[in-house]
Amino acid sequence: MNSMSYRGYTARIEFDERDDIFVGRLLGVRDIISFQGQSVTELRGQFQVAVDDYLEDCAERGISPEKPASGKVMLRIRPEVHAAATIAAQAMGKSLNQWADEVFEQAARRATGEVAP
Template identity: 35%
Template sequence: MKYLEYKGYTGTIEYSPEDNLLYGKVLGVMGLISYEGETGKYLEEDFKAVVDSYLADCRAEGKAPMKPFKGSFNVRIPSTLHQKAALKAMESKTSLNNFVAEAIRNQVEKESD
């Protein structure tokens, strides 16, 4: 699946055969911010319009817009896996954070090939 990107925001691209319509939602923000279009061009235009509208609403309300994928997230794993990863990181003379980031990077790059 490909995604739309605009001003640091990512949106999905989906298709509704019942409506003969493309649609999507902005990922990584609270609430539902959705958009639609009859063609890819119109879908992308509506995506950009809803992102701009969201940012304008935040400015008008004096609130900071949510930053999707800010680079920080919690991961819950079994304690035995946590211990093994921490020990491997120490053996590699790196932090657990760097060890996990590298493991994710390797998996994502492998999937992209």
């Protein structure tokens, strides 16, 4: 995935061949926040403007802006998967939360093509 980050927000970037522009969309928030640019420099600037406008609009309306992630996840999974994950975590001497955090991080890095630090 091609992406860029600013002020804790991440956007997915795609190239629109038909219009010959880069198009971005903010991820992790319910509002649809998009931006575009003909160059990477212009795109980055428009991304920053979009995030700043979103935060300013939230402040003017007196609402809290959505944060990309709170760190809390509620999952509904099959009982047998839950049991297997619990056993895997215990076998590694970890809590289910610790184990799941590591598994989620590894999966997210693979999905985004990010290299582990």
